[in-house]
Amino acid sequence: MKNTVFLGTLAAAGLAAGFVSAATLDDVKARGELNCGVNTGLVGFAAPDANGNWSGFDVAICKAVAAAVLGDASKVKYVPTTGQTRFTALASGEVDILSRNTTWTFSRDADLKFTFIGVNYYDGQGFMVNKALGVTSAKELDGATVCIQTGTTTELNLADFFKVNNMTYSPVTIETNAEGEQQFLAGACDAYTTDASGLAATRAAFANPEDYVILPEIISKEPLGPLVRHGDDQWADITRWAMNALIAAEEYGVTSANIEELSKGTENPEINRLLGAGEDNLGAMIGLEKDWGKKAIVGAGGNYGEIFAATIGESTPIGLARGLNAQWTQGGLLYTPPFR
């Protein structure tokens, strides 16, 4: 008797149970705001200014998506996540997209059930040490104490690197980049390791950046990119192509300076499709307005190259060169599929 009652309530409860909604696009539109997971503060990639306005290389992706979907790049709620909390935040639906120096790996894709929508920064893991140590190569780090952000791929690479090179080390696990910075500066660890871009950004925020060197060894491949949940292909398409729009814009010479001009129509049909200036309506295919691409580029603050230069490029304190992140036409790896 008890069992049947139990099964009955179970069935009833089942009918009433909430589902993780598959239609993220509808949710975002209904909410009028995009929930974007970013890091807790990494200058150049995602950091709030004194007024609480977020900016940075990863933040530009949030803005592009918000602009494409809602028509307003400021309609974003930034949710700071740590290496540990980011995947839970995305899987539970707390954020609609995670744009936070996250490495695309097999298991995150297949086992954690996320869809990486592309790569916005090709990176690799490096080491940073105090110049006074006199260390010039990561191979000299035998016996060192290394600060490492927990819940990251870099944690696993580090173990592999020291094993392969027959060296020992003692890990100091830290939760956020800010904590790592403080421990490293206090001398609680000899070396700080994470993505080389992250190291450069971290060092740029030091009081005396010139006292620290980033060692030449890059010990892993870290293709960093934004990601969404498995199971909502429409949303994955929207976010993927919003990012591709930024890359394509650079390739075709669309800049924030000339975009108004170009969106009146050009000779180049690819640009017309990208900006919604011609006959073709690509937006309709992903449930957006015809000029979604133009909105994304304007909202993000320009094309990929402009964003790169303004946030982490060589003229900023972070000073990263384009390197692998140049367009394929310039010898880099950036190559977006055609807008057709």
Next chain:
Amino acid sequence: MATVTDAPKASFRLSMLIYDTRYRSITIQIVVLLLFMAGAAWLVDNTVRNLAALGKDFSFGFLWNRAGYDINQMLVQYTNDSTHGRAMLIGLLNTLLVAFMSCVAATVLGVIIGVLRLSPNWIVGRLTTVYVEMFRNIPVLLWILVAYAIFTEVLPAPNAFRGENPTASMILFDSVALTNRYTAIPDPLFYRSLGNIDVGLFLISLDLLAIIAVITGSVLVNRKLLAHATAVQNATGVRPVTWWKSILVLLVPLALLLIALGFHAERPVLRGFNFTGGLDVSNSLMALWLGLTLYTAAFIAEIVRAGIGAVSRGQTEAAFALGLRPNRTMSLVILPQALRVIVPPLISQYLNITKNSSLAIAVGYMDLRGTLGGITLNQTGRELECVLLMMLIYLAISLMISGAMNVYNNSVKLKER
């Protein structure tokens, strides 16, 4: 009752379930039970559905997969090739270590402060009051962080010990180095070690077993000796002198064993980036231990004070009337009775220490929360499994502690004859 049974046997109506006192409480209980079951079923069902919607399954298989990460404090062997299950064991042992250390230290400190708080000496009484009020009214997390900050910011880095004119130097005859990462202490080693036996989960050092066996033997023989002395005293009225025999029995076998094993202590020396050769006691462990101890000792002090206060004044007076000195009155009359009041709340303080030790995450101490609930959870994405497992383990530890303490409590509680 009589009125209820005398009531006319009216036919049963549905409204009686609510208005009839005979049925009402049962009705309420059944409704509440149904609501509770519905709530639980909704939770379970919702979880199952959401997991399915995410395409995730529920399995503990990951515990047998390679962990791939390193841990900086291991009580038993572990490498990054070990499994996640083993990483969990390492974390569990680290949790138990810090919990045990804190329980012991907090009890000692708490009893001392609790007794001192009753002191008629004005300064001592006030100082202990300040201690208690200060430590128990500030969150334990802050105490842990303060201790950690002091260790990392005040102590020198290992490389300050290097060079011609080092800015820092080792203490205690160059055997202990206090650094901002760890305290390096000498490592006890044996030239002629007996080796280890593998008990499957970990290795047990035969040297340690031998030492424990010898000490146990010595203590047993010493007990015999004392019992014999008491027997002689009861028979003849004169107690034979035993102190040198006790010392002999307790120390000589152990000393002989240590010499036979070639016991020595290896000093830590600075090699490369860090001290090697000795044992490193990490600052995170020290900070956590200190924080938990200082905080919990304040509560234990109050418990002890209350326990002693609960023993009526007449007991002391009676003991004095019998001619017992204050010290013996305390240890023979007051404390045994106070223990009955002290032990039950003490159990919950031990449970608190164990649970609070999960604040380890704040100082990067790799306890159960740091391994299973931290890195493993994050690298495998098995949130539900890891958190459930972690809850289960903490529950088991807590039940075991309170079980053991209840056994003890039964042994000290008032025996009615």
